[in-house]
Amino acid sequence: MATNGVNGHAAEGAPPKPSHRFDPDFTRNVVENMGPATTERNRFVLGALVKHIHDFTREVELTMDEWMEGVKFVNQLGEIYTKSNHTRNETHRICDILGLESLVDEIAHKIIAEGDIDPTSSSILGPFWSPNAPFRELGESIMQDGVPPKGQVTKMHGVIRDIITGQPIPGAVFDIWQASANGKYDFQDPENQTPNNLRGKFRADANGRYELYCLHPTAYSLPRDGPSWQLLTMMDRHPMRPAHIHIMVTHPEFQGCTTQLYPNTDEWLTTDTVFAVKPDLVVDFKPLTGDAKGATLELEYNVNLAPKGYKGKL
Amino acid sequence: MATNGVNGHAAEGAPPKPSHRFDPDFTRNVVENMGPATTERNRFVLGALVKHIHDFTREVELTMDEWMEGVKFVNQLGEIYTKSNHTRNETHRICDILGLESLVDEIAHKIIAEGDIDPTSSSILGPFWSPNAPFRELGESIMQDGVPPKGQVTKMHGVIRDIITGQPIPGAVFDIWQASANGKYDFQDPENQTPNNLRGKFRADANGRYELYCLHPTAYSLPRDGPSWQLLTMMDRHPMRPAHIHIMVTHPEFQGCTTQLYPNTDEWLTTDTVFAVKPDLVVDFKPLTGDAKGATLELEYNVNLAPKGYKGKL
Known part of the structure; x- marks a missing residue:
């Protein structure tokens, strides 16, 4: 090849310019090192993971120091x-602030209903x-310890319905949890x-x-004292979550819905x-007067569930 | 647009097919959430990291269970x-079996020499x-505890040289470490x-x-009892490293070289x-006879260092 003049550089004795600054076979070698007994799904997921990790690393030309900082950071999480004692899951929180849990949630729960009632959107478990x-x-x-200082008592109620028939779902479990004031x-x-x-479950x-x-x-x-705060600081981001109530609504014959409700204010x-x-x-908390249990706000929220196996229009 | 017939579906009342199965703005929103005080480098590296994590997640349609397995896996590492007591760094090892440390090493140490002597290739620290x-x-x-069972004593020697001048580098530190037999x-x-x-350092x-x-x-x-073995098993890969000697060669006026040497057999x-x-x-261990200290093998290995600041032809 060097003597036939097709490659001008080679004919002049200089090596051809590489099309890839780094070893172009490296990533394929790593991926193809997987053996025949890997499951199809593992081969697909782990292969894509290796490619993205390598592409990221080459794209930013990650330095040794940056990589070592990353290793330390991961060790700090665990x-x-x-x-x-396994109560503080900063790994989960890092996924959240990078948008990963929301994205996985979107992928898992994308349903476009065929009927008139849209299924309630899911949101992250946290x-x-x-x-x-x-x-x-x-x-x-659910205020087992009474009303905390500055707490505003809210009467919350609604109906849990089937998105196909519009009919109520008796016996559905409504699990709710929230932070205190x-x-x-x-x-x-x-x-x-x-x-x-x-916290509490209601049937x-x-x-x-x-x-x-x-x-x-x-x-x-x-929290402002751990790895997730360190990452937010590096990104110059605030650590605030809007006010929210977590709910998880389930029934054996329906696709469960885990979501969060946010006051529109x-x-x-x-x-x-x-x-x-x-x-x-995003929901509207309405003023309430004369409630026997002293609630000053009311939230009506209906939850719409899709039957198990229902895929919708997608 | 729906009335002019350009989009057949829209003209017939059906919504246009989305070009992107998931929210096309999501990743940009996460990246653009970084504030103005982020450093240029952090914006670049963390922005690329978010994009690759999201692209990977959408590409494989990562499930909730898979993501949660990933969170557990990361927590296990730490x-x-x-x-x-910080002696077993499985996070580092996971990077190694995914090829990440080798890739970072390649990026950090790519030098193509202008002279006749190539700098010694680097390899991972481990x-x-x-x-x-x-x-x-x-x-x-370095056999402080004597020759272990099945150990073969090797006399190792060589010269540490400057790749530009070819001259020796007096006072360079040769740090060596290896596993026992x-x-x-x-x-x-x-x-x-x-x-x-x-282990030992030699001047x-x-x-x-x-x-x-x-x-x-x-x-x-x-090791076959931790997260890295779990990952190797998922990938149907063997856990073997070829026999090797680690070296790290340094001098204040030269770019240090961390590398590994492998018997060609x-x-x-x-x-x-x-x-x-x-x-x-990959090196040749030669038979040796009559050595006063009982070595039966000899390894000659010369190390070539680039001066600090030297970038080579790249």
Whole structure:
């Protein structure tokens, strides 16, 4: 080839200019090192992961120091998880502030309904859901420890419906959890809250109705003393989540819905630090007078579930 | 647009097919959430990181369960690091088996020399280097605990040279570390090895020469009881590293070289589980007879360093 003049450089004795600044075979070698017993899904997911990690690394020409900072950062995540006795999941939180949990949620729950009723949009679970929340009676309060200072009592109610038939779903479980008026969840705040304060599960009645008392939610900051705060600082971002109530609504015959509801008056709606706000999740808390249990606000919220196996128009 | 017939679907009342299955603005919103005080480099690196994480996630349509497995996996990495008192760095090892450390190393050390002498190729540091290795006298052995069972004593020597002038570099520090004949480094093997066994630093003489006694290295397996073994199993890959000797050669006026040397007889050279073998690092251990200190093998290896600031032809 060097003697036939097709490659001008080679004919003149200089090596041809490489088309790729770095070893062009390296990534393929790593991916193809996977053996025949890898599952199809693992080959696909891990192969794509390796390609993106390598492309990112070449694209930014990641330095040794930056890579080592990254290794330290990852180790810090698991160190906090370990030392907090598995209650502080900064790894989960890092995924949230990078938008990853919201994106996975979008991928998992994209349904465009064929009927008139849209399914309730999902939103991220976040790190504060507990599998141990107790069942409470319809009409009860989740304020197990009473109304906290500055807390505004809200009567919340609605119907859980089937998006296909529009019919109520009796027996659906409405699981709700929220931070207290100081912006902290029970397990972040053992000095002020007993376990399961501001958590509860309610079983919808024969008409698919639920009713409970909760707090108007309060905006809060992510913790400012760990790796996620370090990352937010590097990105010059605020750590605020808009005020929200978490709900998870389930029934054996329906696709569950995990989501969050946001008061329409919140100042952080458009810059939520975990990118979890969607338009149909922004709600109106209305003034209420004369409530027997002292609520000064009312929130009516209906939840629409798709039957299991329903894929919608996509 | 719907009435002019350009888009057939729209003219017939159906919505136009989205060009992007998921929210096309999501990733840009996350990236643009970075504030004005982010450094240029952080904006560039973290922006690229977010884009690649999101692209990967959409490309494979990562499921909630897969993402949660990933979160658990990352937490396990830091948990092992914490519980091993920071001696077992599985995060570093995961980077190695994904080829990331080798790639970062390639990016950091790509020099094409202008003169006749090529600089010694670098290779990855790995998780076993120690800052505490003692200085030893030229001609001494690093086998502080004596020759282990099945160990083959090797006399290793060479010259450390300047790639520009070809002149020796007196006073250069030659730092060497290796696993014992059982495949374990000192801090993995406290029952058989004292701290700093098979580690040592040597200062080159006035002629840039170093000389020492070490072991012919032994191939070994990465640990088979942690997250990196779990990942290798998912990928149906073997955990073997070819036999190697680690070296790190430094001098205040030269660019340091961290690398590994591999016997040319090793069976794992082409499938190294951390992708760290390069052709000029594969060496020939020659038989030796009559050595006063009992070596039965000889390895001559010259190291070529580039002066600080030298960029070569790139």
